Amino acid sequence: MKSIIPPDKMKDYWEERASQDALFWTWSNKVSEEEYFKSGVNWVEEHVKKYFPINKGKCIEIGCGVGRVTIALASYFEQVVGIDISERMIRKAFAYKEKFKVNNVEYINNTSLLSHAMNVDFIFTLTVFQHMYQEIWWKYIVDGYEILNAGGRFYVHALFDLVDDSIKKAEEIGYKLIAKEQEGDCWILILEK
Numbered sequence: 753m754k755s756i757i758p759p760d761k762m763k764d765y766w767e768e769r770a771s772q773d774a775l776f777w778t779w780s781n782k783v784s785e786e787e788y789f790k791s792g793v794n795w796v797e798e799h800v801k802k803y804f805p806i807n808k809g810k811c812i813e814i815g816c817g818v819g820r821v822t823i824a825l826a827s828y829f830e831q832v833v834g835i836d837i838s839e840r841m842i843r844k845a846f847a848y849k850e851k852f853k854v855n856n857v858e859y860i861n862n863t864s865l866l867s868h869a870m871n872v873d874f875i876f877t878l879t880v881f882q883h884m885y886q887e888i889w890w891k892y893i894v895d896g897y898e899i900l901n902a903g904g905r906f907y908v909h910a911l912f913d914l915v916d917d918s919i920k921k922a923e924e925i926g927y928k929l930i931a932k933e934q935e936g937d938c939w940i941l942i943l944e945k
């Protein structure tokens with residue numbers, strides 16, 4: 753679904769949804785908690801795992817919500833960091849991390865990749881960029897190149913009006929396109945440094 757939110761309203765928009773029904777608003781499905789987190793495991797199994805550069809190292813997830821996919825990613829990396837614009841989402845993510853006893857995940861209420869340590873192997877984002885103005889998500893792509901290790905990958909899931917134009921711009925930064933897949937009305941791009 754295409755609903756682009758102006759940058760100055762983005763935080764309040766997600767804080768409100770986090771306080772209403774975070775599980776529903778982050779996945780648009782009314783399901784049990786168990787099914788919700790299973791959907792994250794399934795997504796990684798079916799749509800992500802094949803693109804991991806290595807089965808270790810460090811992963812950052814942009815727009816992690818309450819950790820639906822972050823917790824699944826934690827099985828494959830030494831360290832996973834989830835960042836999100838919403839403090840309430842992050843608080844809930846911490847609560848689920850405790851509940852599921854996952855030790856190698858950190859959550860940070862943040863909207864920048866540059867405040868994190870370098871040497872990242874995988875950057876992941878799912879159903880996040882589609883809600884942003886292009887200049888906001890594009891900054892994540894540009895900054896991602898700075899923090900990725902050589903051979904590290906950026907998993908981009910978005911609604912692209914101009915997918916080929918975005919690929920061309922990413923290649924100008926230095927990324928190599930590894931895969932381009934259509935998934936429903938979204939695109940998955942795998943960009944490698």
Ligand SMILES: C[S@@+](CC[C@H](N)C(=O)[O-])C[C@H]1O[C@@H](n2cnc3c(N)ncnc32)[C@H](O)[C@@H]1O
Binds near residue numbers: 814817880888
């Ligand atoms: C549709 S939810 C998806 C959550 C998660 N990726 C999932 O699949 O379960 C979008 C998430 O992006 C977060 N978000 C929105 N704008 C952001 C930004 N500029 N930086 C980081 N997170 C953002 C929201 O707070 C929300 O948790």
